Structure formats: C-alpha cells, structure tokens
Amino acid sequence: MTHAPLPDPVRLVVDCMGGDHGPSVTLPACRAFLDKHPAAELILVGQPEALKAAVAWPRCRIVAASEVVTMDDPIEVALRRKRDSSMRVAIQQLKAGRDGEAPLAHACVSAGNTGALMAVAKVLLKTVAGIDRPAIAAVMPNANGGFTTVLDLGANVDSSAENLLQFAVLGSALVSAVDGIEEPSVGLLNIGEEAIKGSETIKQAGELLRAAGGAGQLNFYGNVEGNDIFKGTTDIVVCDGFVGNVMLKASEGLAGMMGGFIKAEFTRDWLSMLGGLLAxxxxxxxxxxxxxRRFNGAALLGLRGLVFKSHGSADAFAFENALARAYDAARNRLLDRVHERIVATLQASTGAVAADAGDKAAPAAQAA
Amino acid sequence: MTHAPLPDPVRLVVDCMGGDHGPSVTLPACRAFLDKHPAAELILVGQPEALKAAVAWPRCRIVAASEVVTMDDPIEVALRRKRDSSMRVAIQQLKAGRDGEAPLAHACVSAGNTGALMAVAKVLLKTVAGIDRPAIAAVMPNANGGFTTVLDLGANVDSSAENLLQFAVLGSALVSAVDGIEEPSVGLLNIGEEAIKGSETIKQAGELLRAAGGAGQLNFYGNVEGNDIFKGTTDIVVCDGFVGNVMLKASEGLAGMMGGFIKAEFTRDWLSMLGGLLAxxxxxxxxxxxxxRRFNGAALLGLRGLVFKSHGSADAFAFENALARAYDAARNRLLDRVHERIVATLQASTGAVAADAGDKAAPAAQAA
Incomplete structure (x- = not known):
C-alpha cells in the first residue's frame, strides 16, 4: 500500500471553547499552529465574541456556536440539551464536510470533556464498519527515548477479545500514520506469573492476535506487562479501557508525585536551592x-472521522501539539489506513472463521 | 476492641533460600533484624550447608530443607515435585506451629516466586472462613509522605464484588495492625467520567462497600482513580488483581524510566556531572x-497464617524491611484483626441480606 500524503490544504476544525481555559489557550495555539504549518487551514468553532481576535487571520474561518459543553456537563447534556455547543458544531462540521454538505475538514480537535466528546462523536459520525466500539489512544514516553501508543484508555469497560483485536488494528493504523512505522509491533497487556496468565478474555484475545500475526496482518509481539509500556518493548500496547485508564491515571499521579518530591527536595534549604540552581x-x-504536554493529543479511533482530544488542562503549547498530531494523522490518511487494515485483518479473520465453518459443515453434510 | 501486642517472643520463620540471591541476602538481613529486635526469634529454613554461618546465632534455630523453588519453577513443581523445598518447609513450620505440632511461629517470610508461594500457602494453610480468595497487598509511597496500601496486586484475576469487599476487610485489618490506623479509609479503584463509571462488578462492589461503610464496619471513602493512589486520598485502595498488577508494574516501569532519565541527564557531560555532584x-x-526497598514486604492476606513476600530481587536492606513488616503484623495480631473484621463486616452483611429477604418475604406471605 502506498500512502502519499493528502494534497494541501489539510483542514482542521477546532472546538475553541473546550477545555479548562477555552479561547485563552486554544486561540494562541491555533495561531502558532498556522504559522508553523503554512499549508494548513483551520475552522474555528465557538462564540463569535470570544473568537473575534481571529477574524482577520489567514487560512482560517470562524463558525459560530452559541453554547459550551463544560468539563462537568453530563454526557446527556452534551448529547441532547446543548445542541449548539462548540463541541457538537465542530463534530457536525467534520461530518458535513465528509458527507459533501460543507467544505471538507480532515480532522477535529477538542479539549472538551472526554465522555461528552466521545458520545457526540459516536452519535454524529458513527463507527467504521468492522469496528464495534471506538477506543481512545495516546502515547506515553518510554526508556528508548521514543513513545508507546496505548489503547484503550477509557472509552470502554469490559472489552471482549474481538474488541481487543480491533484496538490492535486501530492502533497499528494510527502509529503507521502518525509515527511513520509501517508495521508497528503490538503487545497485549497481561499480568505476570503471580496468577494464572490473565482472564479468559485476555487468553482469547491472545489467540486472535496470534492468528492475525501469523497471517501477516499485524505485527503481534505477544503478552507484555505494565512495565513494558515504559520500557518501550512494543510500539503499541492494547488493553481493556478500565485497565488502561487506571494505568494512565496512576502514571500521571506517580509522575506528579515524583516531580513534587524533586521540587520539595531542591527547595528545602538554601544549600539545596544552590544545588538546584547549579543543576x-x-x-x-x-x-x-x-x-x-509534548505528548498531548489522544486519538478517538474507530469513528468515521478523525477526532483528537486534547487534555482539558492543556496550555497553548500542549494544545498546539494536539493540533499537530491531528494534522499529521489527517495528512497521512489515517482513515484510509484504518479502512485498509480492517479489510486485511478483520475481514480476513472473519473469512477464516467462515471458511472453518464451511470445512466443518462439509463432512457433516457428507455424513448426512 | 483492644489489641495489646503479643507477648514476647514473636517468632518468624524465614525461607532463606528464596529470591534471586538466597542466603547471601537473607542471612545478613536476618542478622540485622535480630540485632534490632532483641525480643524476636527466627526459624531459618534452608540447606544446612548454606546456613551454617547462622548456627551459633542467638534466638535462632535452623530447620533443614534440601530443595529450593527457583524463580522460574512452575507452580506445579513447587506444589507437588519439590516437597522438601525451603519455601514449603517454611510454610509447613508455620502451619505445624499453629496446629500445636511444633514451636509456634507467628509469621513466615519468603522472597521466593510469588505464584509458587501463594499456591503452597493456600494449599497448606487454607483460607480464613469468610474469605473466598487470598489477596496480595503492598504499600506504595504517596505525596502526603505516607503510604497507600493497595490490594489485590495479582493473586486473582476477575474478582467478584464480594471478593472486593473481602479485600477491603483484609486491607483494613492489615493497615490497622501494621500502620496503627484503627479505622483506615478505603477507596474502590474506578475510572473517571471518560466512560460509564466502571463495570457491573465495580458498581456492585461499590454498593457492598457503601453498605458496610454505612453500618460502621468499614471506613469507605468511595471511588478513587489511579492518581489517588499516589495522592494518598485513602489509606487503602482495593481493586481486581489484574488491574492492580498492571498498575504496580507500570508504576515500577515509570519510576525506573524516570530514574534512568535523571541519571542520563546528570552524566551527559562534565558540566552536568558537576551539577550532579553538587546536587x-x-x-x-x-x-x-x-x-x-523501604516498602518491601507484600502481605498474602486471607490465609490461616501470616505470610509475607519479599521482592525477589531484594537486597539485605529490603529483605530486612520485609522481616520487620511481618514482625509488626504478627506482634499487632493481624490474624485476630482479620477475624474480628470478618465477623463484624462479612457476617453482618450476610445477616443483612438474610434480614432483607425476611422483610420482603413477610408482606408476600401476608398477601398470600
């Protein structure tokens, strides 16, 4: 498969009101992004009054939305009540472009609340054929100096073995598009010898992944453990959304605690402060x-449209990184890659199942 | 309930051959432990030749065991093949003491492989009445400068709501015994608003825990997220063993990576090295x-005997901490506390269920 980049301009639609800080963060980020990506275009969605600084910007169009989904709004409010929210209008723009009813936008970026964004995106865009449930993917730094892409990070609880296989397909498409690794390695998150190796679901997922790997449709490495994420053993780690979310938040908590300890020790007394100054x-x-902030921008994968979620507390530097990540994904045809991999892997594995059934049916028919 | 400490001597039985380093680590640790705990006694289990340095030690007895369970031995080997292993003999000593067939040992410590240790302990000691499955509990440092006790860390996969309630009971007994917090707070590990709040099991566990909290049998805080472990939001965090194991290993991996980054940056060039020297x-x-190493010593809880597991790679300092932890637990009557809490919480909740059923049955009978 060749994946020539999309022709210019690649256009992003941005929910400018989302996140903890709204336009005070998203607008400077958009401006910096436009400066660094001279062939990119943006559609800025939000309250016109709040976005008026951007009126005269080049390669930039403003689309009005009167409401804002807050970080605490329940999913129901985002879905049914605030129908003119910047989040919903942004996704609507993405969809209208896809369906030929508006200028095409190639991806959407929002720092709004994750649950609401996923729900709105799912309802408006629908999932890709062959994918039962969308997943959230993000990167974490690893000891190799690179990144490990982990999914699902909380879009689902109780994923089935088939879901986990689909996450592997989605993650492989993402990493090939954004990181340029054509056949990224996939690890299945499991636990060590301390207990029977994983639940029934995990064992079944392992079998599906091994079969897909054996058929050359995925680069399946095998089981990995929690520490492998940060060792960088594989490019991608797939897991249930509950496990992924706990792991992500525990990691954020631990990193925050360690950072706090370093700071506390370097400001404890004047000698420590001197040491800190020199170091x-x-x-x-x-x-x-x-x-x-460098890794900001989680992908909502498996939808019929590219949606990227920035951390709610992102500053302009972090939000700009989310924009860049969405831009790279769109430019490198992530949606096409997802489609191709689904055809290759999932339909092949379904085909294999059908062929198996056929094989088994035949002797039975003869016997009858 | 009053919990006067056990009268001296408190006696530990130590599997001296377990772990990556065996007696070269366990013996110096035992010696240091004896020096610091003048009323403690030890039973050292292992190959007599390897333990001969300890022959003349005070308050110390050697029990011979000819075999060693290696870190890679499958559970089956530890259970059925190596019947004279130091691990098995150590647990056997604990059991024989309990059953009045040998001098009483109050707790057992091993650095041997976790799966094997749990299996041997479960088979020989059996679980406490009211506990369906043992759990592994360990402490992790938190930003308050204290520790958070987390369980289960991998003894089980697929825990039920009742299992999670039992883990809360076991963890509360442990923290009250070892950390001296009589009514430690308990959080249920769950995920954020990114998805429907948790699986069905987690929701049910939340209800059981809330009921036990409402009845004053547990100090239930509510749901917590991964970052709360390191924030120190609650004294105890309960979770499924799969989730706990992934979280634990991811945390070890992240801490290792961050430590490696710090080291790499401080040794990058001579100026950085100078900064490192000054800092x-x-x-x-x-x-x-x-x-x-300071937090070494995981408790295998829910068994009819106290078993503590040291990290396999522990050095003498770390192994001594595991001994001290086991000593504190034994001295502060952890087994009695587990028993009391089971009676109070689990039998009360079973009683409540029975009473509920009675209440509902009554009007139905009247209607009939």
Whole structure:
C-alpha cells in the first residue's frame, strides 16, 4: 500500500471553547499552529465574541456556536440539551464536510470533556464498519527515548477479545500514520506469573492476535506487562479501557508525585536551592523528557472521522501539539489506513472463521 | 476492641533460600533484624550447608530443607515435585506451629516466586472462613509522605464484588495492625467520567462497600482513580488483581524510566556531572523517598497464617524491611484483626441480606 500524503490544504476544525481555559489557550495555539504549518487551514468553532481576535487571520474561518459543553456537563447534556455547543458544531462540521454538505475538514480537535466528546462523536459520525466500539489512544514516553501508543484508555469497560483485536488494528493504523512505522509491533497487556496468565478474555484475545500475526496482518509481539509500556518493548500496547485508564491515571499521579518530591527536595534549604540552581539546566532537560504536554493529543479511533482530544488542562503549547498530531494523522490518511487494515485483518479473520465453518459443515453434510 | 501486642517472643520463620540471591541476602538481613529486635526469634529454613554461618546465632534455630523453588519453577513443581523445598518447609513450620505440632511461629517470610508461594500457602494453610480468595497487598509511597496500601496486586484475576469487599476487610485489618490506623479509609479503584463509571462488578462492589461503610464496619471513602493512589486520598485502595498488577508494574516501569532519565541527564557531560555532584545530597534524599526497598514486604492476606513476600530481587536492606513488616503484623495480631473484621463486616452483611429477604418475604406471605 502506498500512502502519499493528502494534497494541501489539510483542514482542521477546532472546538475553541473546550477545555479548562477555552479561547485563552486554544486561540494562541491555533495561531502558532498556522504559522508553523503554512499549508494548513483551520475552522474555528465557538462564540463569535470570544473568537473575534481571529477574524482577520489567514487560512482560517470562524463558525459560530452559541453554547459550551463544560468539563462537568453530563454526557446527556452534551448529547441532547446543548445542541449548539462548540463541541457538537465542530463534530457536525467534520461530518458535513465528509458527507459533501460543507467544505471538507480532515480532522477535529477538542479539549472538551472526554465522555461528552466521545458520545457526540459516536452519535454524529458513527463507527467504521468492522469496528464495534471506538477506543481512545495516546502515547506515553518510554526508556528508548521514543513513545508507546496505548489503547484503550477509557472509552470502554469490559472489552471482549474481538474488541481487543480491533484496538490492535486501530492502533497499528494510527502509529503507521502518525509515527511513520509501517508495521508497528503490538503487545497485549497481561499480568505476570503471580496468577494464572490473565482472564479468559485476555487468553482469547491472545489467540486472535496470534492468528492475525501469523497471517501477516499485524505485527503481534505477544503478552507484555505494565512495565513494558515504559520500557518501550512494543510500539503499541492494547488493553481493556478500565485497565488502561487506571494505568494512565496512576502514571500521571506517580509522575506528579515524583516531580513534587524533586521540587520539595531542591527547595528545602538554601544549600539545596544552590544545588538546584547549579543543576537547573540538567533538571530542565529531565523535565522536558517527561513533559506530558509534548505528548498531548489522544486519538478517538474507530469513528468515521478523525477526532483528537486534547487534555482539558492543556496550555497553548500542549494544545498546539494536539493540533499537530491531528494534522499529521489527517495528512497521512489515517482513515484510509484504518479502512485498509480492517479489510486485511478483520475481514480476513472473519473469512477464516467462515471458511472453518464451511470445512466443518462439509463432512457433516457428507455424513448426512 | 483492644489489641495489646503479643507477648514476647514473636517468632518468624524465614525461607532463606528464596529470591534471586538466597542466603547471601537473607542471612545478613536476618542478622540485622535480630540485632534490632532483641525480643524476636527466627526459624531459618534452608540447606544446612548454606546456613551454617547462622548456627551459633542467638534466638535462632535452623530447620533443614534440601530443595529450593527457583524463580522460574512452575507452580506445579513447587506444589507437588519439590516437597522438601525451603519455601514449603517454611510454610509447613508455620502451619505445624499453629496446629500445636511444633514451636509456634507467628509469621513466615519468603522472597521466593510469588505464584509458587501463594499456591503452597493456600494449599497448606487454607483460607480464613469468610474469605473466598487470598489477596496480595503492598504499600506504595504517596505525596502526603505516607503510604497507600493497595490490594489485590495479582493473586486473582476477575474478582467478584464480594471478593472486593473481602479485600477491603483484609486491607483494613492489615493497615490497622501494621500502620496503627484503627479505622483506615478505603477507596474502590474506578475510572473517571471518560466512560460509564466502571463495570457491573465495580458498581456492585461499590454498593457492598457503601453498605458496610454505612453500618460502621468499614471506613469507605468511595471511588478513587489511579492518581489517588499516589495522592494518598485513602489509606487503602482495593481493586481486581489484574488491574492492580498492571498498575504496580507500570508504576515500577515509570519510576525506573524516570530514574534512568535523571541519571542520563546528570552524566551527559562534565558540566552536568558537576551539577550532579553538587546536587548529590538532594538527589539522594529524593532517591530515599521513592526507594522501593523501604516498602518491601507484600502481605498474602486471607490465609490461616501470616505470610509475607519479599521482592525477589531484594537486597539485605529490603529483605530486612520485609522481616520487620511481618514482625509488626504478627506482634499487632493481624490474624485476630482479620477475624474480628470478618465477623463484624462479612457476617453482618450476610445477616443483612438474610434480614432483607425476611422483610420482603413477610408482606408476600401476608398477601398470600
């Protein structure tokens, strides 16, 4: 498969009102993004008054939305009550473009609340054929100096073995599009020898993944454990959304605690502060390595449209990174890649199942 | 309930051959432990040749065992093949003491492989009445400068709501015994608003825990998320063993990666090394704060005997901490506390269910 980048312009639609800070963060990020991506175009969605700074920007159009989904709004409010929210209008723009009713936008970015964004995106865009449930994928830094893409991070609880196989397909498409690794390796998150190796679901998922790997449709590595995410053992780690969400939040908590400890120790007394001053360039390099703002931009995968979710607390630097990530995914035809991989893997595995059934049916028919 | 400490001597039985390093680590740890605990006694189990350095030690007895369960031995080998292993003999000593067939040992410590240790302990000791499945509990440092006790860390996969309630009971008994917090708070590990709040099992567990909390049998805080473990939101966090194991290993991996990054940055060039030299006392204080050796010693809870598991790679300092933890648990009557809490919580909740059924049956009978 060749994947020549999309022809310019690649156009993103941005929910400018979402997140903890709204336009005070999203607008400077959009401006910086436009400056760095001279062939990109943006559709900015939000309250016109709040977006008026952007009226005269080049390669940029404003679409009005009168309401805002807050970070605490229940999913129901985002779905049914606030029908003119910036989040909903942004997804609507993406959909209308796809269906030929508006200028095409190639991806949507929002820092709004995840549950609401996923629900609105699912209802408006629908899932891709062959994918039962969308998943949330994000990258985490690893000891190799690279990133590990992990999914699902909380779109689902109680994933089936088939769901986990689908997550592997979606993740492989994402990493090939965004990170340029054509055949990324996939690990199945499991536990060690401390207990029987995983639940029934995990064992079945392992079998499906091994079969897909054996048929050359996925680069399946095998089981991995929690520490492998940060070792960088595989490019992709697939897991149930409950497990992924707990792991993600525990990691954020641990990194925050360790950062707090470092800060506390370096400000404990004047001698420590002097040490901190002298070590500042080194500490800054360390901070940069684990700065989660650099990895901002989770992909909502499996939908008939590309939606990227920025952390709600993102600053302009972080939000710009989410825009860049969405841009790369769109430009490198993530949706086409998802489609191709579904055809190759899922339909092949379904086909194999059908062929198996046929094989078994035949002797039975003869016997009859 | 009053819990006067056990009268001296409190006696531990130690599997001296277990772990990556065997007696070269366990013996110095035992010696240091004896020096610091002048009223404690030890039973050292292992190959007599390997333990001969301890022959003349005070308050110390050697029990011979000819075999060793390796870190890679499958559970079956530990259970059925190596019947004279130091691990098995150590647990056997604990059981024989309990049953009045040998001098009483109050707890057992091993650095042997977790799966094997749990299996042997379960088969020989059996579970406490009212507990369906044992669980593994360990502490993790939190931002309050204290510790959060988390269980289950991998003894089970697919825990039921009742299992999770039992873990809360076991964890409460442990923390009250070892950390001296009489009514420790319990959080149920769950995920955020990104998805429907948790699986059916988690929702049911929440109801059971809320009921036990409402009846004053547990100090139930409510749901917590992954980051709350390191924030120290609650004294105890209960979760399924699969989730707990992934979280634990991911945390170990992340902490290792961050430590590696700090080291790499401080040794990058001579200026960085100079900064590292000047900041060394500060960095050492930081390292001490997150030094997992200080937290070594996981409890295998729910068994009719106290078994503590040291990390396989523990050094003498870490193994000594596991001994101290087991000693504290035994001295503060952890088994009695487990029993009391089971009577109070689990039998009360079973009683409540029975009473409910009675209430509902009555009007139906009247109607009939």
């Amino acid at each position: 500042k360039p080194v500490l800054n390099r360390f901070k940069r390595r684990v700065d989660h | 060394k006392p500060v960095l050492n204080r930081f390292k001490r704060r997150v030094d997992h």
